[in-house]
Amino acid sequence: MSNAMRTPAGAINVERYQGAVAEGRFRRLWNANAPGYLFLLPWLVGFFGLTLGPALMSLYLSFTDYDMLQSPRWVGMANYVRIATADPKFSAAMHVTLTYVVFSVPFKLTFALLVAMALNRGLRGLPIYRAIFYLPSLLGGSVAIAVLWRQLFASDGLVNAALSHFGIEGPSWISHPSYSIYTLVALSVWQFGSPMIIFLAGLRQIPQDMYEAASLDGASKFRQFYKITLPLLTPVIFFNAVVQTIEAFKAFTPAFIISGGTGGPINSTLFYTLYLYQEAFGNFRMGYASALAWILVMIIAIFTAFSFLTSRYWVHYDD
């Protein structure tokens, strides 16, 4: 206002004119789009309030010492330096998580693809089978699963009972530090429902006449799979691989429930997120846990970027 007072009269008019035009355009845009924004409002509130806000907050906290009871104290890069140089539990957790990713993702995808192909052969009652195979994924990390896994993999469990018929005396798979992680891999493979459904959809997209033409030419079933199914399915495989890898990095509940939150025996099921949770809520080190979280974000980002970069050598989008 005070500025406008001192400028020549003509200039004020121009400003006013431009202001009026801008205001009018804004008003028109608002009138046209207001319902849209109103419908978006819950999502916007959720995104800014529950995703972006907390994420930025945790980025800030990762540079502080914060015990949740007193206000955060700025410590600069100290948390990150400690993660990189002086935290044996970080490397233990990283090792467990990478083992889990490397074993669970390929097995899970292979299994999901095999089941999807079996289901794709026009079975009667297909929806029922789909639902049954999807069920384990819904059960997720419930307490019932922890109990079930104990019944299966404890020293006197079902797995060892089966092995004893062959004269093998198995260890307690679930509570021996050398094997416990693989019982969690098995749990993850068993929960193959969601990649299976996506594979099933992908298989449906492959034109049947290609197979007909191939079998007329005398191609074996295996050759048909190798030359038709697999190449045409690569976009779906790629999608599933990226999603499942990210999921595997973030795995938390199974280890939390089966080990009772300890990550034991001897850190053998100390998943990265479980360690992060222990630091944040068990040891009151929210700042340090935030730094751990951002390291995980970076690792996942690197893995995903790597997948996308290599994808052009093996993913085919041509029809």
Added chain:
Amino acid sequence: MTFRVSRRNFVAGGATLLSLSALGTSALAQETRLRLLWWGSQPRADRTNKVSELYKAKNAGTTINGEFLGWADYWPRLATQVAGRNAPDIIQMDYRYIVEYARRGALAPLESYMPSKLQLEDFDPAQIEGGKVDGHLYGVSLGANSAATVVNAAAFKEAGIDIPTQKTTWEEFGKIGAEMTKAGKRKGYFGFADGSGVEPALENYLRQRGKALYTADSKIAFGPEEASEWFDMWAKFREAGACVTPDIQALYKDTIDTSPLTVGKAACDYAHSNQFVGYQAMVKDKLALTNYMRITPDSKGGHYRKPSMFFSVSAQSKVMDLAVDYVNFFVKNPDAAVILDVERGIPESKAMRDVVATKLDETGKVPLDYVAGLGDLAGPLPPPPPTGAGEGQLILRNIAEQVAFGQLTPSDGGKQLVTEITQILARG
């Protein structure tokens, strides 16, 4: 179609929303609404809620919202609520965490309410002391208990072996355990659980040797020699088959239902006396309580009467007076005492102890007699564990497992335990 919200409508709508939200927090409701948070199982919740009902009946217009969780979920929830300025008015507090919460200003000091609103005259002075941090009272003890060995008396009878007594040494205990395992009356049954990673058991052992876990000024109070000897003793028990194998012990998740004793793998386990009621509820066989073993026949002072849990009042509470009144009711009202029984430990108030003693059933009498009969086994209450003690307990369990699974020798295990705990305490 156009869609308009006029400024006037917007303001009117906002005002309506504001007044609606104000309804929920009217001043009147604030003054009489009490929030209560504790950990424990359903039976404890039933007892607590009954006491709340009783309090409401005597104080018309008060509402009490009680909430409970399991031990493992409880601490994350409490920390989050305190950080979010949404702490419950009354908080069940553990001896392990009282220093952390008190020093960080989350709890209200209560000594100014004594004796007008908080009448603790007939409490054991040492137990009141247990609720103090830096000279201020931050917690009112809800009961006393002591570490104890839970024994499956029926299994011992079956095998024709006498259960350990107050005089039994660790060495003799090892022999008893090996005998029990050898008797083989039950399939895959061992003498006792592996206690090498059980913090109260190690603490008891250290105290008998004149040491402790932590000093009053938050330092480690034992050396690698004691820790190595401890791990070595357990290695010998394992070798002799006296205790369960490490993979059985690894399934124990610090809950009664996963204890080797409860799941039928061992005849003895290590617990606290107030948990006896819980154990007996889950095991069909008749159980008994005895102390932790002695190192030599004349070593003493390992045990102590531990305030099992406290009620603390949040420093953020807006109904401080009401909260203190409720806490006083909880520990001093005879009807409440009868409802609460010895489930949270033996009442600290002498008058309430007398009220409860006459009403106890056989199972309830066991912990009462046990704590009363500790004799020379009991020593003074150690200072509250320092910041980082919760992590120390995890480290002990981790290293005990490494020794048990043969990844560390007992002597290296002892050294590593002391090094790691020292580091944790230095980090704070």
